Amino acid sequence: MPASDSRGSAALPASPYTTWQMGPARAGDCVVLVASKPGVFAHGHLDPAASMLAEAIVAVGETVADGAPAQMGARGRSLHLSSGNGFVPAVAARCGYQPMALDRYQSNVEASQRTLHDREGAVVAHAALAGALVPDASCTLVTIRIPTDKLSVQLAIAEAFRVLAPGGTCMLAGGNDEGAKPAAKMLERVFGHARLDAQHSSHRLLTARKLVDAPRDPDAIASPWLDEGHFHEVPVRTGGAAFTLYTRPGVFSWQHLDEATNLLAGVMRIDAGERVLDLGCGAGALGVVAARHGASRVLLLDADADAVRCATRTAQQAGATAIDVRASDVAQAAGDERFDVVVTNPPFHLGKGTDLHIPRAFITQSYDRLLPGGRLYLVANRTLPYEWLIEETFGEVRTAHDGQRFKVIGAVRGG
Template sequence: MTVVTPSARLLADELQVDTGAVVVYLHPSSPHAVLSVARSGKPSSVWAVHRRLPIVQAIAGDAARESLATVSVSHAHGRMGVPSDVQADLVVIEVPVEKAAAHLLLHDAALLLRTGGRCVLAGGTTEGIKPAVRVLESIFGNMRTLAVGGGHRVVEARRGATVAFDSVQSLVAPYHEPEAFREDSYLVAGLPTRVFTRPGVFSWDHLDEASALLAESMTVPADGHVLDLGCGAGVLGAAVAARAPRVDITLVDADCEAVRCARQTMTATGHGVWRALASDVTSAVADSRFDLVVSNPPFHTGKSTDLQLPRRFIAESHAVLRAGGRLQLVANRTLPYEAELERVFGNRRTVHDGARFKVLEAIRR
């Protein structure tokens, strides 16, 4: 279930779309505003693009149920999700919290828009709308506020004959090229590990302390199948590869950019058998069975703690483990995962109890 944010409500209520317009909607937080634009019957086409699979599936499902044939949905970030010949009259962006990912979308909007087209930006004041508006104005040289409410605002800028790409170049280069990856080399569980990332992927510019701890604590079988659940850039998968050359590794993530990065990271390991797949929790591997699942589960929606996803990570791990298979996960010390593991697996043990993080294990009986 997706939450309808004040931004999406403002957009659904206030956005004016011209008849026949080509609309590109980048990073919609829910189907709400995308479908309200499509339902108006005015646009000739609406491209909805999001990097997270559950949102893409929700929009595609709702559009199909309502037979909204003008809506095309892509699992991608920014202009990668739109055919290169599309010239948009309107680009709508719901601003991602991650600054560099937001800058990339603003850069892409300027490339997607025809001269005279509009870029509409929406977001919350605690979620980066103000700095994003400053970047919008620096690119397009103009800006006006369309609506404000519920701590969110909607602004628009019009694309002139020229665009100040220079103003945004230093913010996005080199990642405005889809095939540009940041490459870092970290010591993970004592072994040098090359990690490839892009803006917006979890801990994209550093090694996460909790992930490093899990990599040190996990017990990897010599053979069999391992699942890196919510793999991000593939740090845990790469750590498994470094220790167990014969193991078959599957990495899954809902974020398509994470999956692209995990593929780069795993390719660099030279490991024999692995795959990286887009997946809503275990949806892409529901028919497979694993000997070990490793995970640093997500527990945030925006800035608040949300335990719904970690609960799904635990329940779906149990479902894809063989009898005797183990889930090993890392979490902030304060997160109450023990009770959930007991409820689903009927057992759990603390593998590591640190000052900030704990590593927990549960075995499927």
């Protein structure tokens, strides 16, 4: 079936994915304007863990009176790990801290930047770890919105202990089904104590102060992953190419090459001299395969700060000089550049199955960055309803592979 351009006179409405919204969020007597859009953590609702952290900062500080902000930095520096939309660091700024908001995902970083745009002295960083960004013993407060994997919690608590000054406070919050109880035990092993300050909506808030110079149990946070130059090496053979993936915890499928990416690598057609874009590149497997097939330029984009570092290392070690790796919220960092092929193994962030903003963004932005006649290859769990999203954007759907677990679907952009 020939491709047709479905976005002419009857063009689709602009995707809400690229539309930022500002709305009020309250913690005690403190109200701040928070930025959000689809793709930002907790979009459309107030995260209970973030609310707990913000309310605890206000309650302890008692510095927000009659809505007037305290002087920025009066209470020292604060570090906010997994800052999300920037609500917690914005409250900290109002309460007199000089905040650094740190998050590994680009969409959250952009939200924090917008939320904190009028807080002079506030810093926002796109990184998985504070590392060299924050000196030892330089903060009076650290907040941790706990990630869902145990290893990332361990690293966050280790970073908190390192950057806290003597007497400084660590606040940690998250859901019981996200590992809040084991996180509390780890916090106690490191700081020597952990106080349960609040629990509701199946979430917990834990607090600990740095009362000792060294961790009570050094083994609790001893990890090679605190060295940002340490990578896990995964030898792979896929798509007719053999090379090594360099990965880190938290990067998608960091311990092995996932089945869907392996399938797409074998199905996608890359001709010599073509320009290729990989949206959501992870550790860079598809980019290396495309380069080995003779692509003249390969642009790898991912929202995860560590994925960008891993894909860069993978490309360098594979000798793939045609590859460029950038941090990006979907295809934003590609600018106006156009490509012959877009490949993607998009995140399956469908919530309860009704919010399709994220996959729609991957598909519509793929269309926008393809040259006429350019090809899209998308791999997904076969139960995900991506066909109609592709058809409404491209005017057609082509199936390259239909297996028991995964499918490779796509389309050709018309002229």
